[in-house]
Amino acid sequence: xxxxxxxxxxxxxxxxxxxxxxxxxxxxxxxxxxxxxxxxxxxxxxxxxxxxxxxxxxxxxxxxxxxxxxxxxxxxxxxxxxxxxxxxxxxxxxxxxxxxxxxxxxxxxxxxxxxxxxxxxxxxxxxxxxxxxxxxxxxxxxxxxxxxxxxxxxxxxxxxxxxxxxxxxxxxxxxxxxxxxxxxxxxxxxxxxxxxx
Amino acid sequence: xxxxxxxxxxxxxxxxxxxxxxxxxxxxxxxxxxxxxxxxxxxxxxxxxxxxxxxxxxxxxxxxxxxxxxxxxxxxxxxxxxxxxxxxxxxxxxxxxxxxxxxxxxxxxxxxxxxxxxxxxxxxxxxxxxxxxxxxxxxxxxxxxxxxxxxxxxxxxxxxxxxxxxxxxxxxxxxxxxxxxxxxxxxxxxxxxxxxx
Numbered sequence: 001x002x003x004x005x006x007x008x009x010x011x012x013x014x015x016x017x018x019x020x021x022x023x024x025x026x027x028x029x030x031x032x033x034x035x036x037x038x039x040x041x042x043x044x045x046x047x048x049x050x051x052x053x054x055x056x057x058x059x060x061x062x063x064x065x066x067x068x069x070x071x072x073x074x075x076x077x078x079x080x081x082x083x084x085x086x087x088x089x090x091x092x093x094x095x096x097x098x099x100x101x102x103x104x105x106x107x108x109x110x111x112x113x114x115x116x117x118x119x120x121x122x123x124x125x126x127x128x129x130x131x132x133x134x135x136x137x138x139x140x141x142x143x144x145x146x147x148x149x150x151x152x153x154x155x156x157x158x159x160x161x162x163x164x165x166x167x168x169x170x171x172x173x174x175x176x177x178x179x180x181x182x183x184x185x186x187x188x189x190x191x192x193x194x195x196x197x
Numbered sequence: 198x199x200x201x202x203x204x205x206x207x208x209x210x211x212x213x214x215x216x217x218x219x220x221x222x223x224x225x226x227x228x229x230x231x232x233x234x235x236x237x238x239x240x241x242x243x244x245x246x247x248x249x250x251x252x253x254x255x256x257x258x259x260x261x262x263x264x265x266x267x268x269x270x271x272x273x274x275x276x277x278x279x280x281x282x283x284x285x286x287x288x289x290x291x292x293x294x295x296x297x298x299x300x301x302x303x304x305x306x307x308x309x310x311x312x313x314x315x316x317x318x319x320x321x322x323x324x325x326x327x328x329x330x331x332x333x334x335x336x337x338x339x340x341x342x343x344x345x346x347x348x349x350x351x352x353x354x355x356x357x358x359x360x361x362x363x364x365x366x367x368x369x370x371x372x373x374x375x376x377x378x379x380x381x382x383x384x385x386x387x388x389x390x391x392x393x394x
Contacts, residue, residue: 114314114316116364117311117314117364119311122363122364122365125364125366126365126366126367130366147367147368151360151366151367152369152380154356154360155353155357155360155366155369156356156384157356158355158356158359158360158364159351159352159353159354159356159357159359160352160356162314162355162356162359163352163355166314166319167313167314167318167319168319168323169322169323169327169348169352170323170348171348172348172349172352179394183349183394186387187353187384187387190384196380197376197379197380
């Protein structure tokens with residue numbers, strides 16, 4: 001069952017891709033990112049592992065696809081932190097808020113957050129989002145102690161998400177994005193490059 | 198139906214108290230704190246409003262009881278911020294972590310957080326926890342702009358809760374409490390008393 005044969009028959013069958021994504025989400029949630037193999041996902045979905053690679057690329061890519069985010073966070077965050085680490089906080093926050101404030105993206109992002117916050121969903125972020133998305137950002141920035149700093153950034157960003165979009169606490173829910181950037185940038189910048197105990 | 202008569206007959210019948218708490222949780226979740234009356238809760242529970250007051254005190258007290266927290270956050274937080282506002286962050290964080298790290302309290306606290314994060318649970322924190330618990334702390338501290346500062350504090354504390362206890366992101370999940378106090382105190386202190394845009 002080569003990729004070309006399959007492509008010749010049914011190019012990107014929606015139900016096959018959907019079955020792979022369902023299998024991927026269940027595997028990643030149950031076993032975490034490290035404990036999941038493409039082969040196991042392919043097996044669950046009843047397809048060949050080569051087909052999974054053909055449709056989704058690497059395991060990292062499949063993980064991000066399985067999160068069902070409206071944007072690839074690696075591309076968005078990567079672009080936001082392209083400059084010097086000492087100026088990254090403002091850009092990160094501005095990018096982050098522009099994506100989350102977009103009414104075309106927000107429902108899907110909220111659904112992902114709710115899935116992560118459900119019992120069992122913790123592995124998705126702990127063993128997937130963190131190593132696949134967040135820690136590479138720390139490496140790209142070239143900061144020291146990325147294993148501590150990026151989780152600290154995550155802890156304030158998660159709190160901001162919950163306050164602004166999930167629980168909608170005023171005035172955080174309705175403040176202008178630039179006002180929030182100005183408020184939170186010193187916190188995020190200290191977590192990224194400031195002195196830490 | 199005087200208090201003494203009722204006390205004489207059935208002192209704090211567990212099923213009546215439970216029925217009042219169930220009615221209170223449903224009302225507070227559906228209508229928020231401001232939109233809920235003791236009378237409506239009493240009606241839902243099939244008891245007299247005076248009995249609700251007798252068992253639970255004020256509407257504030259009933260709200261806190263309905264949260265089913267293992268401690269009264271007003272007492273704990275109030276004691277933690279009894280000193281000057283300029284030193285409140287460390288004490289708040291230390292108290293907060295000691296309660297959350299207590300294995301006797303953590304399951305009930307986690308259950309409350311999950312309830313708040315579920316769809317519909319947002320009103321519990323937005324229209325209840327914030328005005329009943331958090332804003333009075335700001336007033337007790339005598340800080341300016343408590344309506345902005347206390348929600349900012351909440352946004353970092355929520356993120357810390359999610360990172361340490363819900364999603365269990367390393368190293369935040371296992372760092373010593375005093376290490377976390379040292380890391381987060383400057384953030385919380387700036388939100389409480391520092392310069393803000």
